[in-house]
Amino acid sequence: MSRQRNSINNLVWGIIGNLITSIVAIVIPRLFIVNYGSEINGLLASIRQIYVYLALLEIGVGDASVVALYGPIARQDHKSVNEILAATDFYYKKIGIIYAISIVVLGLGYPLLLNTSVPYWVCFWVIVLQGSGSVISYLVQGKYNMLLRVDNRNYVTTNLGTVTSVLTDASRIFLLLQGRSIIAVQTTYLIFNLIKMFFISCYIKKNYAWLNLKVKPNFQAISQKSAVFVHQISALVFSHTDVLILTFVCGLKTVSIYSMYAVIYGMVDNVVTITSNSVQAALGQIFNSDKQRFLKLQEAFETYYLALVFSLFAIATIFALPFMKLYTAGADINYIDWKLPILFAFYRLLSYGRITSNNIIGFTGAFKETQWRAWLETIINLVVSFVCVFKFGIYGVLFGTIAALLYRANDIIIFANCKLLKRSAWPTYRRWLINLVIFGIVVGVFVNLPMNLNSYADLVKNAIWVSLSTIILFFTIDSFVEVEARKIAYLYVKNIVHVIRNKRK
Numbered sequence: 079m080s081r082q083r084n085s086i087n088n089l090v091w092g093i094i095g096n097l098i099t100s101i102v103a104i105v106i107p108r109l110f111i112v113n114y115g116s117e118i119n120g121l122l123a124s125i126r127q128i129y130v131y132l133a134l135l136e137i138g139v140g141d142a143s144v145v146a147l148y149g150p151i152a153r154q155d156h157k158s159v160n161e162i163l164a165a166t167d168f169y170y171k172k173i174g175i176i177y178a179i180s181i182v183v184l185g186l187g188y189p190l191l192l193n194t195s196v197p198y199w200v201c202f203w204v205i206v207l208q209g210s211g212s213v214i215s216y217l218v219q220g221k222y223n224m225l226l227r228v229d230n231r232n233y234v235t236t237n238l239g240t241v242t243s244v245l246t247d248a249s250r251i252f253l254l255l256q257g258r259s260i261i262a263v264q265t266t267y268l269i270f271n272l273i274k275m276f277f278i279s280c281y282i283k284k285n286y287a288w289l290n291l292k293v294k295p296n297f298q299a300i301s302q303k304s305a306v307f308v309h310q311i312s313a314l315v316f317s318h319t320d321v322l323i324l325t326f327v328c329g330l331k332t333v334s335i336y337s338m339y340a341v342i343y344g345m346v347d348n349v350v351t352i353t354s355n356s357v358q359a360a361l362g363q364i365f366n367s368d369k370q371r372f373l374k375l376q377e378a379f380e381t382y383y384l385a386l387v388f389s390l391f392a393i394a395t396i397f398a399l400p401f402m403k404l405y406t407a408g409a410d411i412n413y414i415d416w417k418l419p420i421l422f423a424f425y426r427l428l429s430y431g432r433i434t435s436n437n438i439i440g441f442t443g444a445f446k447e448t449q450w451r452a453w454l455e456t457i458i459n460l461v462v463s464f465v466c467v468f469k470f471g472i473y474g475v476l477f478g479t480i481a482a483l484l485y486r487a488n489d490i491i492i493f494a495n496c497k498l499l500k501r502s503a504w505p506t507y508r509r510w511l512i513n514l515v516i517f518g519i520v521v522g523v524f525v526n527l528p529m530n531l532n533s534y535a536d537l538v539k540n541a542i543w544v545s546l547s548t549i550i551l552f553f554t555i556d557s558f559v560e561v562e563a564r565k566i567a568y569l570y571v572k573n574i575v576h577v578i579r580n581k582r583k
Contacts, residue, residue: 094240121192121196121201121204121330122204122208124192124321124322124325124330124333125188125204125205125208126208126321128184128188128205128322129208129209129212139166139169139170139173139300140166140220140223140224141440142300142301142445143162143163143165143166143221143224143299143300144224144227144228144362144440145362145440145441145443146162146299146300147159147162147163147224147225147228148228148359148362148363148365148366148441149366150162151228151229151363152363152364152366152367153367156288157293158296158299159225159289160288160289160290160291160293161293161294161295161296161299162296162299162300163221163224163225163289163291164290164291164292164293164294164295164296165295165296165297165299165300166220166221166224166300167221167291167295168295168297169300170216170217170220170221171216171217173216174213174215174216174217174220175217177209177212177213177216178213181205181206181209181210181212181213182206184205184209185201185202185203185205185206186202188201188205189201189202189205191326192325192330200259200260200261203261203264204260204261204264207261207264207265207267207268208264208267210267210268210271211267211268211271214271214272214274214275215271215275218275218278218279219274219275219278219279221291222278222279222282223235223278225282225286225289227355227359228359228362228363229359230359230360230363232355232356232359234281235278236352238274238277238278239274242270242271242273242274243270245270246266246267246270249266249269249270250263250266253266319459319460319463319475319478319479320336320463320475320476320478320479321333321336321337323463323464323467323475324336324467324472324475327467327468327471328467328471328472331411332471332472334411335411335413335415335418335472336472336475338402338405338406338413339398339402339418339419339422340422342394342398342401342402342422343391343394343398343422343423343426345394346390346391346393346394346426347426347430349386349390350386350387350390350430350433351430353383353386354383354430354433354434354437357379358437361375361376361379361437361441362437362440362441365438365441365442366441373499374566375566375570376434376438377505377560377562377563377566378563378564378566378567378570379434380434380506380509380563381509381556381557381560381563381564381567382553382556382563382567383433383434384431384434384509384510384513384556385513385552385553385556386549386552387427387430387431387513388427388431388513388514388516388517388552389520389548389549389551389552389553390549391423391426391427391430391517392423392516392517392520392521392548392552393541393544393545393548393549394419394423395419395420395422395423395521395525396520396521396524396525396544396548397531397537397540397541397544398418398419398422399414399416399419400529400531400537401537402414403531404531404533404534404537415472417473418472418473418476421473421476421477421480422476423521424480425476425479425480425483427514427517428480428483428484428487429483429487431487431510432483432486432487432490432491434506435490435491435493435494435495435506436490436494438494438495438498438499439490439493439494439498442498444493444498448493451486451489451493452486454485454486455482455483455485455486455489456482458478458481458482458485459478459479459481459482460478461478462477462478462481462482463475463477463478463479464478465478466478491503491506491507508559509556509560512555512556512559513552513556516551516552516555520548520551520552524544524548
């Protein structure tokens with residue numbers, strides 16, 4: 079029952095945290111655009127992508143540790159957990175030092191590569207302050223985050239992240255409205271990351287008294303880190319190359335346009351990721367202890383996960399342009415382009431729709447077997463993006479990402495089902511096709527339906543009833559078609575209700 083209770087906590091607190099941070103954070107880009115202009119907003123988006131790539135310094139240690147910890151955590155083998163985390167801590171401390179040096183070098187060099195009117199030293203301090211939180215994470219709390227993730231306690235870091243994120247964003251908003259410099263605004267990252275570090279350390283000491291990182295490290299347990307690293311490179315390329323290519327080919331204002339659509343779809347990304355992560359640890363432990371039970375749960379999870387993914391991205395696509403018109407009113411460039419929501423939706427569906435199958439690869443630790451496939455995905459993305467960006471601009475980089483995902487999503491689905499689970503991939507494809515048809519019909523109908531969307535209040539009112547209708551439609555049709563998944567989900571929901579009732583007693 080503790081797995082179910084923790085999964086519920088992960089999901090509930092994750093969604094609450096996402097709603098709070100999304101509401102607060104949505105104000106920030108608007109204030110940057112109005113107060114500093116689209117160039118500064120584009121610069122910050124570009125820097126964020128640089129740091130995503132700098133995270134490659136982790137060389138797969140985190141995810142390799144997660145896979146290695148599933149079995150020991152399920153067995154409550156504290157000795158093995160300590161040995162694995164000791165190895166993780168050893169690597170993370172080295173990475174933290176290298177990361178700190180790298181952000182200084184990046185701060186000195188990156189501004190020289192940009193065609194921008196932003197002063198050099200402003201760029202330098204913005205870059206350094208933006209990266210300070212990651213240095214703290216590697217040196218202190220990184221290994222603790224891995225432990226909480228595998229022990230199905232994501233809600234701890236989620237709740238702490240929500241509080242610190244809200245406080246950070248509230249501080250940034252206050253400083254922006256006071257007309258303070260961009261450097262002062264970025265300093266908030268460092269302050270609240272130090273606070274987060276302190277609380278995570280206290281929580282671990284209180285709840286994991288048996289944790290001992292002074293034991294002999296088990297480096298062999300995370301020896302797949304190099305293979306994991308290849309997959310991380312591929313994931314980062316298709317998720318974050320677009321902004322970097324646009325930065326140097328099309329300029330920071332185009333980056334600002336791209337980043338604004340990414341913000342809209344990013345809010346949906348967060349909900350989808352929270353949903354997947356809330357049960358990932360539990361599924362990973364069950365996969366390593368009871369394979370038959372896992373297969374049944376996988377059917378139900380995939381059915382309703384895909385229903386959620388397609389319904390939420392349908393809602394985002396319906397309201398992307400109306401929201402953008404209101405949000406960017408008075409901006410120094412035009413942000414309205416009907417083709418971008420379509421491309422972003424297709425990109426996100428391919429990216430998140432493959433997660434259920436990709437989890438299986440992670441649970442089995444089949445990283446070495448699939449690393450060449452990840453390289454091929456990366457090559458497709460880069461080649462198509464570079465070829466198309468000069469002719470199609472912002473659309474070109476999205477063409478590259480979509481082309482790579484068309485290959486890799488199908489490859490992951492087939493490999494996970496046919497190779498690892500020794501079964502047909504057709505049920506997964508059937509779910510995809512059903513949801514894709516519903517997606518097309520729903521978006522086509524609601525986009526062309528006359529709605530008054532001339533204010534934020536009108537937007538919210540219409541979004542509520544459209545969202546409810548869309549989600550109900552997807553879940554109803556999927557439940558009707560997927561009979562076995564419906565039965566499993568029904569039993570699972572009954573157990574959840576039982577857990578909630580017991581918790582109240």
